[in-house]
Amino acid sequence: MLVVSVAVMSPSGLVFVPAGIVLAVALAASEPSWSRVAVLLASAAIMYALGWILPVVWPNGLTATIGIACGYLIRFVAAFGVGAHLVATTSPTRLSAGLRAWRIPRAIAVTLAVMLRFFPVVASTSAAVLDAMRLRGLVGARGFVRHPVLSIERFTVPMIAASLRASEDLSASTILRGLGSRRTPVTLDPPRFGWPDAALALAVAALAAISMVLPSPLAEGIP
Amino acid sequence: MIEIGGVTWTYPHADHPALRGLDLSIARGELVALCGASGSGKSTALRLINGLVPHFHDDGVLTGTVTVDGVVTTDVELDALGSITGTVLQHPGRQFFTDSVREETAFAMENLGFARELTRDRVDRTVARLATWMPPDQPLRHLSGGQQQQVAIASATAHEPRVVLLDEPSSNLSPDAVARLIGALGQLKSAGVTIVVAEHRLRYLEGLVDRVIVMRDGAVDAVWSAAEFRGVSDADLAREGLRGEVRSADLPSAPATGPSIEAGTGAGEVPAGEVPAGALELDAVRCHLGGRTVLDISRAVLRAGEVTAIRGRNGAGKSTLARVITGLQRSSGVVGLDGRELSRGARQRASAIVMQDVQRQLFTESVEAEIRLACTDAAGDLDTSAVLASLDLDALAQRHPLSLSGGQQQRLVVAAARVAGRRIVVFDEPSSGVDRRHLQSISNEIRRVAADGAVVILISHDDDLLALAADRGITLVSPGELQATPSAATTDAQTMKETR
Structure with a gap:
C-alpha cells in the first residue's frame, strides 16, 4: 500500500495510476467486495470523464479547472482502493x-x-x-x-x-x-511470506513495469 | 498486596481533587467491591492501582504513595504495572485492539514478551475457560455485550496478573451474562488472584465479596465485611446512592407479531379499527442487511404517551428497528403514525434519538444555541430562556455542551427533542453505568417525554431502568434463530461469516 501511495502521489505518478486502480479492483474482487469494485470503477470512470474527456469536448475555464482537480483526485482513487483492502482484511x-x-x-x-x-x-x-x-x-x-x-x-x-x-x-x-x-x-x-504473497509481489512488479513501458492513457490531456 | 497511603489526586484542569486522603489496604486473594455514587472516586481508585493515575494523565497532582505487590506505582513504567495487574474497563468493546478472540487474549502476552509456546498454551487454556463456545476467529464486534465482557476478562488475565481490576463490569450486562461474570470472578478468586471491582450494582457479588468499601467524595465512607453486607438493607444501599437487587422488569407485552418477535411475548394483533390515536404502526416491516434478514415484523402497534421497551440480545435487531422507525434505515413495509403512512424523510423529521454517546449529537457552541437550533425546526418561535428555565438548564445556558457532565449532556439532548416537538423519541441504552440517583432522574426524563404525548421507545438491558420507566415491552430475536442458546449463536455467527 505504501509503495502504491508513494508511486501514484509522486509528481510523475500519473503513469502508475491505471496500474494502481487495476490492483485495487483485483484486491477488492479477491475479498470479494463487489460494492468496492463498483465504487472504484465508477469513481475512476467519472474522474476520467471529467478530467480527460470533458475539457477536450467542451473546453473552457471551468472544465479546465475541474479537469486539473480530477487529474489529481484520480490518484487518490488508486491509493484509497488499495488502502481499503488493507483496512478490510488485515487485523x-x-x-x-x-x-x-x-x-x-x-x-x-x-x-x-x-x-x-x-x-x-x-x-x-x-x-x-x-x-x-x-x-x-x-x-x-x-x-x-x-x-x-x-x-x-x-x-x-x-x-x-x-x-x-x-x-x-x-x-x-x-x-x-x-x-x-x-x-x-x-x-x-x-507471519510467513508464502506463495500468495510472492504472487502478489510479482503482480505488482509486473503492473509497475507495464506502466513504465506502455504509453499511459492518462499522459496527455493534463494541461 | 495493595497499599494506598494518604493519596490525594487532582486530574489535570480539575478544580477539585478526585481523591482526598484515601487510605486503603487490600490483602492477597481478597475480593473487594468499591462502590459509591457517580463521582465518588471509585473508578479513579482503580486507575490509581493500575498506575493510569498518575502516568496516563500529565499535569495531574498526586500526593501519597501506592504500592502494588511490593512495587511503588510512581517508580515504574505502565507496562511494568500492566504485567502485575489486569484491567477490564467499563466498555469492553472500546478497549479491544485486535479483531478476534484469540488475538485479543494473546495481546498482552505478545507485547510483554512471553515465550511463544507459553503464550499459545495459556491463550488456548484461557479461551477454553472463559470464552468457551465462542468461535475463536469470530470478529469481536459481532459478539454480544456479555461475550465481549468475557473476552475482555480473558484478555486481562491470560498473562496471569496477581491483581485484577474491573470497572463496573455488570453495567451493560443482561442477567444471564451477569451469571457468567460471577463464574469468571469465582474462578479467578479460587486461583488466589486479588480482585477489586468498582460497581453500582452489588447484590450479585454477595457470595464472592470479602469486603465492601463505600466511597464518598474521594475517600472511604463506610466499610462492610461480607457478613455485615448481607445484613445491609436495600434502604441503606439507597441512602448511599447504590443499586440493590437486580430487579427483573415484568412488563406487559406490546401488541406485536412476526418472526422477529420472541415467541410468547407479543400481545397479538390489534384490529385496524382499534388503533389508539397517535400510535406508531408497523406493517410487514422487513429489513435485509448484507444478504441476511435482520428484522421481520408482521405487525406492531406502539402507543403514544407510553414508554415501550425494546429488549433482546445483541444482534437481535434492536438498533435496526430504531433506525427503521426513525427513517434512517431503508426497509420494506409500512410505518405509520396516527393513522397516516410516513415516508422515510417524514419519519426523520418526526423523530429523535438519544444516543448512548450523547456527545455525538451536540452540534453548537453553547447550551442556549443548541436549544435555539432545535427551536428553528419547531413550529413557531419560542422564548429560549423560558424553555431553558423550565428544563432546569438556565444556569448552564452559556456553557459549551462538550464541557457538561454526561448526565447534563443527556438532559440537553432530551430537551432539544422536546422543544422540537418530536413525536417519536428513541432512547438507546441511556443508563449504562449510572448510579441509583441518576437512574431515577433519567427515568423521570423519559416519563416526561411520554407525558408530552410522544411515542417513546426505550432500548435497554438495564432491568432497574425498565422497571422504573417502561410501560410495555417487546423482546426481539434474530429472525430465523430457533432458540437463544449458545449453539444457535454459533451457527448464526457461522452463517454470518459465510454470507460476508
Whole structure:
C-alpha cells in the first residue's frame, strides 16, 4: 500500500495510476467486495470523464479547472482502493507482526497499527454523527450550499469529541497491556511470506513495469 | 498486596481533587467491591492501582504513595504495572485492539514478551475457560455485550496478573451474562488472584465479596465485611446512592407479531379499527442487511404517551428497528403514525434519538444555541430562556455542551427533542453505568417525554431502568434463530461469516 501511495502521489505518478486502480479492483474482487469494485470503477470512470474527456469536448475555464482537480483526485482513487483492502482484511496484530518481521522501527509500526485500529472507530462515529444530523434536519444539499463552513463544523466537532473519548479507553488499555513498551514483543503466529504473497509481489512488479513501458492513457490531456 | 497511603489526586484542569486522603489496604486473594455514587472516586481508585493515575494523565497532582505487590506505582513504567495487574474497563468493546478472540487474549502476552509456546498454551487454556463456545476467529464486534465482557476478562488475565481490576463490569450486562461474570470472578478468586471491582450494582457479588468499601467524595465512607453486607438493607444501599437487587422488569407485552418477535411475548394483533390515536404502526416491516434478514415484523402497534421497551440480545435487531422507525434505515413495509403512512424523510423529521454517546449529537457552541437550533425546526418561535428555565438548564445556558457532565449532556439532548416537538423519541441504552440517583432522574426524563404525548421507545438491558420507566415491552430475536442458546449463536455467527 505504501509503495502504491508513494508511486501514484509522486509528481510523475500519473503513469502508475491505471496500474494502481487495476490492483485495487483485483484486491477488492479477491475479498470479494463487489460494492468496492463498483465504487472504484465508477469513481475512476467519472474522474476520467471529467478530467480527460470533458475539457477536450467542451473546453473552457471551468472544465479546465475541474479537469486539473480530477487529474489529481484520480490518484487518490488508486491509493484509497488499495488502502481499503488493507483496512478490510488485515487485523492490527497481523500488521504489526508483519512490520516487525520487516524490522520496521517500533515507533512507526505501533503508529501504523493504531491508525489501522482507529479507522473503524472513525467510520462508525462518523456514521452515528451523520445519523444524528439527519434527524435534526442538518443534512441536505441546500443547507450545505448556504452555510458550508457551519455544516462542516457541525459534523467535525462532535465527530472528533466522540472519537477522542473512544481513543482514551483504547490507549489506556493497550498501554497497560504493553503496547509500545521497551520490551521485545513475541508474535503468537509469526507471519510467513508464502506463495500468495510472492504472487502478489510479482503482480505488482509486473503492473509497475507495464506502466513504465506502455504509453499511459492518462499522459496527455493534463494541461 | 495493595497499599494506598494518604493519596490525594487532582486530574489535570480539575478544580477539585478526585481523591482526598484515601487510605486503603487490600490483602492477597481478597475480593473487594468499591462502590459509591457517580463521582465518588471509585473508578479513579482503580486507575490509581493500575498506575493510569498518575502516568496516563500529565499535569495531574498526586500526593501519597501506592504500592502494588511490593512495587511503588510512581517508580515504574505502565507496562511494568500492566504485567502485575489486569484491567477490564467499563466498555469492553472500546478497549479491544485486535479483531478476534484469540488475538485479543494473546495481546498482552505478545507485547510483554512471553515465550511463544507459553503464550499459545495459556491463550488456548484461557479461551477454553472463559470464552468457551465462542468461535475463536469470530470478529469481536459481532459478539454480544456479555461475550465481549468475557473476552475482555480473558484478555486481562491470560498473562496471569496477581491483581485484577474491573470497572463496573455488570453495567451493560443482561442477567444471564451477569451469571457468567460471577463464574469468571469465582474462578479467578479460587486461583488466589486479588480482585477489586468498582460497581453500582452489588447484590450479585454477595457470595464472592470479602469486603465492601463505600466511597464518598474521594475517600472511604463506610466499610462492610461480607457478613455485615448481607445484613445491609436495600434502604441503606439507597441512602448511599447504590443499586440493590437486580430487579427483573415484568412488563406487559406490546401488541406485536412476526418472526422477529420472541415467541410468547407479543400481545397479538390489534384490529385496524382499534388503533389508539397517535400510535406508531408497523406493517410487514422487513429489513435485509448484507444478504441476511435482520428484522421481520408482521405487525406492531406502539402507543403514544407510553414508554415501550425494546429488549433482546445483541444482534437481535434492536438498533435496526430504531433506525427503521426513525427513517434512517431503508426497509420494506409500512410505518405509520396516527393513522397516516410516513415516508422515510417524514419519519426523520418526526423523530429523535438519544444516543448512548450523547456527545455525538451536540452540534453548537453553547447550551442556549443548541436549544435555539432545535427551536428553528419547531413550529413557531419560542422564548429560549423560558424553555431553558423550565428544563432546569438556565444556569448552564452559556456553557459549551462538550464541557457538561454526561448526565447534563443527556438532559440537553432530551430537551432539544422536546422543544422540537418530536413525536417519536428513541432512547438507546441511556443508563449504562449510572448510579441509583441518576437512574431515577433519567427515568423521570423519559416519563416526561411520554407525558408530552410522544411515542417513546426505550432500548435497554438495564432491568432497574425498565422497571422504573417502561410501560410495555417487546423482546426481539434474530429472525430465523430457533432458540437463544449458545449453539444457535454459533451457527448464526457461522452463517454470518459465510454470507460476508
